Amino acid sequence: MAVLELDGLIKDYGDVRAIHGVDLTIDNGEFCVFVGPSGCGKSTLLRMIAGLEEISGGELRIDGVRVNEQRASERGLAMVFQTYALYPHMTVRQNLAFGLENIRTPKPEIVRRVEAAATMLQIGPYLDRRPKQLSGGQRQRVAIGRAVVREPRVFLFDEPLSNLDAELRVTMRGEIAGLHRRLGNTMIYVTHDQVEAMTMADKIVVLRDGRIEQAGTPLELYNQPANSFVAGFIGSPRMNFVDVTVREAEAGGVVVSDAAGNDYRAAVAPDGLEPGDAAELGIRPDHLIVGDAAGHAVTVQSVEQLGGESYLYCETGAGTPLTVHLAGQTGIRRGETTHVVFRPDYTHLFRKSDGLGMKRLVVGEAV
C-alpha cells in the first residue's frame, strides 16, 4: 500500500538524456500502466522506480519519503521481469523463498507465504520443479509468485506478458487484473501493447522520448487525447488522420477542408486556431458512417471480414488512407466506391504545428 510521487525525475546516460523530468503521482492501490513505443523510456522509468537504475535528477517519494538513495531491496517493491528472471538452479519453492530468506524471515512464515502464493497462482503442483521444466505461462506465474510472497508495497511489472503467446496473454492479463483486485496493492505495469493498457489500467501514462505525453484514465485518453501522438497510439485500429486547413473557427465548432476541397465539421473548441491554420483531423474507424450519399466519396482498397465485424481500408479522393470499422458483415467489395460520413461529434482536431488536441465539445459514447 503506497503512494508514489515522481517529481521531475531525470535519467542521463552520459550526455544523452533518456528521461526528461517526469512528474507523476500514482495513488494508493492504483493500477498504473506506462505505455509507449519502444525506446520511449517506459522501462527505464520503471527501473528507476525499482532502484535498478540510478536517478540522475528529481525526486522519487514513496509514501512521502524520498527513496532516491535507497537500495532496490529497501524500497519495499517487487518486480516481475519480462524474461521472468527466475533462478534457474533453484526449484520453484526455492525461487519463491529466496527473497524471504534474504531478510531472515522465520521458516514457518516462509512456508506459510510460499504455500499461500502457490495456491493463489495455481503453481502448487510444480513447487519442486526447476524453471526449465515449466511452460512459459507457469514460469510467469512463478515470477509473479516471487513478487507476491514478499508482500511488497508496490508491484512493478516490466512487459510481463510479451514472451507469451496471444491466447495465454489474454488469460494472464485477466489473472494479473484479478491479483490487483484481490491484493489491492499499487501496481505499475509497463507495456507497449495499448490493448493491455486499456484493459487493465486505472491510469494510463503515455510516454514518448522520455516525456509524458498524457496521463489519465483509459477512457479519458481515448475520448480526449491531449495530442495527435496519444490519439494515434491509443485505440485499435489506429485513428484515421486527414491533413486539413482551418476554414472557420467558431466557439461552437470548427470547419476544415482537405486538399481536395472537401469540408468537415469538428465539434471542438478552436483554442487559438485561426482560419488558414494547418491542422490534422482525426476520427476513429468506429466513428465513420458508410453508405450515406451525403458523405465523402472513397475508394475501397481492401476488405477484411471477421464475421462478427468488418474492416474497410479505403482511400479518399486526396489519397489519404481511411480505415473503417463496421459491426457485423458487409456487402461492400474491393474496388467499389462508397461514401463515408465523418460524425462531427466524434471528430478530433489537432494543431499541425505541435499536435495539440482541441477540446471536444461533446465527449463520450453516452451522447
Add this chain to the structure above:
Amino acid sequence: MFAPVTTAISYLYRAAFELFERPMLAVQKMTGAQKIAWVFLLPNLLIFGLFTFLPIFLNFFYATSGSDRILLSERPYVGLENFSSLLACENYLDPNSCQRDIFWRAVHNTSWFVVLQVGFMILFSLVTALVLNRNIPLRGFFRSVFFYPVLLSPVVVALIWKWVLQRYGVLNAGLETQGLPIVNWLVEADWAFFWIVFVSIWAHMGFYTLILLAGLQAIPADVYEAAEMDGASKWRVFSKITMPLLMPTMVVVLVLSLIRAVQAFDEIFVLTGGGPGSATLLLLQFIYETGFAFRPQLYGLAAAASLLMAAVLMVLTLLQLRAARGRGEG
C-alpha cells in the same frame, strides 16, 4: 577487394568437385551410400592409428617386457614384474622404503603439486574472473594481461623465471638493493617447490580465468537484478546465485587443470630440471628419464609407470564426467 578471392575459391571448389566427382561416384557405387563414410574417415583413422592408437597399444607390450632393447622381438616377456617393482614398497608414504624410491618421490611431488597448483590456481582464476567481470576501468587491457602468459611457449616461461630466480637474478638483485637477505630460490628444496607451483599457476591461470569469465558472462544479468530486488546480500548473491550457476564451468576447469597438472613437465623441467636432488621431480619427468634420458634405458619400467599414470587420469576423468552429468540432469 574480396571479389577476386571469392572467385578464385569458387573456381578451385568447382575444379575439385569436377576432379573428384566421377571417382567418388564410382567408389560410392561399390560401397553403397552408408559405407562411403569409411572412405572419408580413412585418412584420419590412419594418422590417428599410426601415431596415437598404435603407441598406446605397444605400451602394453613394453610394460610387460624387460631389458634395455628397443625392438619388441628382442625383449623377454616378464609379466607384471615392472609393475611389482614400481609398487614394491613397505610404506607408501615413505619413498625411502620403496624399491623404486625415485618413482615414489615423483609420485609424492606430483600429488602435492596437483593439490597445490590446481587448488590455488582455481582460486586465483576465480577471483580474477570475478574482478574482470565487473565494470572496472581498462578491463580489456587487464583481460589480455592475464591471458598473455598462456601464449608463451613453456620453455620461454621457464627461462623468464629462471632469469628472475637464479642466484644473480632479478629478484635477488631487488632484495639486495633493499638490504634484505638473498635466497638461492631454485637451490633450496622448499623454495624450489614453491616456485614450480607458482610459475605453473602464473603460466596457466589466464586460460582458466578466460573459461570462468565466459561462464560468468553466461549468467543472465536479469537474474542478478532479480536478486537485487529480492534484497540478497553480496555474499548471498555470490554463494547462492553465482557459484551454483558457475558450477558446470567449474567442473570443466577442474577436469582440465587436474589432467594438465598430473602431466606437468615442460616448464618445470627447464626451470629446475627436477632438482635440487629430486625435490621438484614430477612423474612425467621420471618416465622420460627412466625410458629415454638415462642409461640403461628402462623402457619397461617407464611404460609401466606411464600406464599407472594413465589409470589415474582415467579415474579422474570418469569421476569428473560423472559429477558433470549429475549436475546436468539436476
